[in-house]
Amino acid sequence: MSTAPRHVLVVGASIAGLTAAETLRREGYDGLLTLIGDEPHLPYDRPPLSKQILTGAWEPSRAALRSSDEYDRLGIDVLTARRATALDPGRRTVELDDGERIAYDGLVIATGVRPRRLPTGHGLDGVHVLRTLDDTLRLRDHLLRRPRITVVGAGFTGTEVAAGVRTLGLDTTLICPGPAPLAGRLGPVIGHLVGRLHADHGVRLRTGVGVTSLTGSDGHVTGLELTDGSHVDADAVVVAIGSTPATDWLRGSGLDVTDGVVCDAYCRAAPGIYAAGDVARWHDPRLGTPMRREHRTNAAEQAIAAARNLLGAREPYAPLPYFWTDQYGDRIQAYGICSPGTEPRIVHGSPAEGSFVALYGEDGHVTGALGWNSARQLRTYARQLIQEPVAAAR
Amino acid sequence: MRITLDQDRCCGAGTCVLTAPDVFDQDDDGIAVLLDAQPPAHLAAAVRDAAARCPAAAIRMEAE
Ligand SMILES: Cc1cc2nc3c(=O)[nH]c(=O)nc-3n(C[C@H](O)[C@H](O)[C@H](O)COP(=O)(O)OP(=O)(O)OC[C@H]3O[C@@H](n4cnc5c(N)ncnc54)[C@H](O)[C@@H]3O)c2cc1C
Numbered sequence: 001m002s003t004a005p006r007h008v009l010v011v012g013a014s015i016a017g018l019t020a021a022e023t024l025r026r027e028g029y030d031g032l033l034t035l036i037g038d039e040p041h042l043p044y045d046r047p048p049l050s051k052q053i054l055t056g057a058w059e060p061s062r063a064a065l066r067s068s069d070e071y072d073r074l075g076i077d078v079l080t081a082r083r084a085t086a087l088d089p090g091r092r093t094v095e096l097d098d099g100e101r102i103a104y105d106g107l108v109i110a111t112g113v114r115p116r117r118l119p120t121g122h123g124l125d126g127v128h129v130l131r132t133l134d135d136t137l138r139l140r141d142h143l144l145r146r147p148r149i150t151v152v153g154a155g156f157t158g159t160e161v162a163a164g165v166r167t168l169g170l171d172t173t174l175i176c177p178g179p180a181p182l183a184g185r186l187g188p189v190i191g192h193l194v195g196r197l198h199a200d201h202g203v204r205l206r207t208g209v210g211v212t213s214l215t216g217s218d219g220h221v222t223g224l225e226l227t228d229g230s231h232v233d234a235d236a237v238v239v240a241i242g243s244t245p246a247t248d249w250l251r252g253s254g255l256d257v258t259d260g261v262v263c264d265a266y267c268r269a270a271p272g273i274y275a276a277g278d279v280a281r282w283h284d285p286r287l288g289t290p291m292r293r294e295h296r297t298n299a300a301e302q303a304i305a306a307a308r309n310l311l312g313a314r315e316p317y318a319p320l321p322y323f324w325t326d327q328y329g330d331r332i333q334a335y336g337i338c339s340p341g342t343e344p345r346i347v348h349g350s351p352a353e354g355s356f357v358a359l360y361g362e363d364g365h366v367t368g369a370l371g372w373n374s375a376r377q378l379r380t381y382a383r384q385l386i387q388e389p390v391a392a393a394r
Numbered sequence: 395m396r397i398t399l400d401q402d403r404c405c406g407a408g409t410c411v412l413t414a415p416d417v418f419d420q421d422d423d424g425i426a427v428l429l430d431a432q433p434p435a436h437l438a439a440a441v442r443d444a445a446a447r448c449p450a451a452a453i454r455m456e457a458e
């Protein structure tokens with residue numbers, strides 16, 4: 001028989017961590033609640049970083065998710081600039097970087113992911129990654145000097161950064177190891193449309209090439225050597241080549257951290273320990289396989305599920321995936337599973353009009369719907385996807 | 395309960411419309427529109443849920 005927790009500790013003070021803490025309160029949990037994060041800021045939202053914050057359309061403070069008095073009101077004790085360094089599930093303690101050990105009886109792991117880096121070159125000035133507010137402000141500062149900029153990696157972050165800096169009028173090169181930007185996520189058809197969008201805006205797009213090394217002079221980056229033997233001059237380089245789950249602190253804890261914190265369908269990693277957001281690899285009952293998603297909506301929805309289950313709800317987490325990305329003025333949104341291996345079928349509008357809805361699926365079974373500047377039309381398909389779970393897709 | 399919606403933040407996910415259709419709608423660009431800024435109490439749970447799920451943190455609630 002388990003008793004109700006009296007001290008819940010949430011490690012990782014971002015979208016998933018904050019949402020878990022708020023959900024616990026919303027569900028009536030009235031014990032101690034501590035939210036620990038290693039960044040020096042109160043929780044803020046990440047999607048605006050590569051959009052409004054990078055271009056300067058928003059003041060950095062607008063990314064904040066809650067004002068400081070809201071934490072007081074909810075009775076959430078937020079510890080910023082403190083890093084968890086170890087977990088002892090037997091003793092139910094988490095150790096922090098200053099040696100303090102905090103006892104919990106419920107734990108939510110929401111430490112997200114860290115950007116992957118190139119094997120070398122990150123020591124040079126002018127080489128950036130983009131994950132945190134501080135990363136973004138550092139890059140913004142650099143942009144004021146109007147560098148020639150190369151973005152390495154053409155996933156969501158890389159393409160948004162390229163669009164953002166190009167909007168500022170900077171000389172921009174986008175290095176895409178695949179056949180087209182976002183092709184690895186959305187398939188070649190949509191990928192080529194994204195590629196054309198960037199080319200139309202004056203981005204120099206280099207597809208099918210990777211980076212061999214960065215070149216520098218006097219400690220500052222000067223360019224990149226590419227796998228086809230060519231060289232690109234650059235005063236600033238943004239490396240956006242994916243990310244890895246922030247689970248280093250869990251090494252030795254006994255938890256399975258193979259590509260994320262491995263959880264069951266209830267987001268439970270071990271007795272009293274739940275995980276949510278980019279770091280969590282849970283058993284998706286819709287797909288029947290372990291899944292890890294790095295999307296804003298998943299972070300919030302999974303945190304709601306994890307918090308409720310920590311309090312005993314026993315509800316499997318079976319979300320309808322959703323993400324969006326903004327590139328120049330265009331907005332791409334998708335619900336469900338948009339497998340890059342399947343050819344999408346356009347059911348509304350057309351790429352030539354700059355607005356369309358495309359459906360993904362196999363054997364006549366729709367698994368995902370993507371809208372390009374078509375939010376309203378897309379919602380009709382989202383409703384259908386909610387009613388028709390993707391379970392049969394696999 | 396009073397709701398505010400920051401349309402400038404909204405990313406047009408439509409989560410709010412799916413969660414609380416009596417309170418939210420979307421315009422042609424997908425931007426959310428408040429149908430009722432002071433919804434009746436029986437909708438409070440749905441609105442709170444929509445606010446928590448909104449991927450743009452665009453929905454705020456103030457208890458009265
Ligand atoms: C630039 C950018 C743009 C994005 N745009 C979009 C978008 O348009 N649409 C979309 O759907 N998604 C987008 N995303 C993805 C979305 O932001 C993530 O899915 C979301 O942030 C995940 O939230 P999280 O709370 O799980 O993890 P995170 O936001 O990564 O937060 C984890 C937190 O835990 C902290 N932490 C890590 N280890 C420790 C430790 N040991 N101790 C204490 N604290 C620790 C980290 O520093 C961080 O603050 C974007 C992401 C980025 C970086």
Ligand code: SF4
Nearest residue numbers: 404405407408410448
């Ligand atoms: S859920 Fe949030 S982002 Fe989505 S339409 Fe509603 S207000 Fe906009």
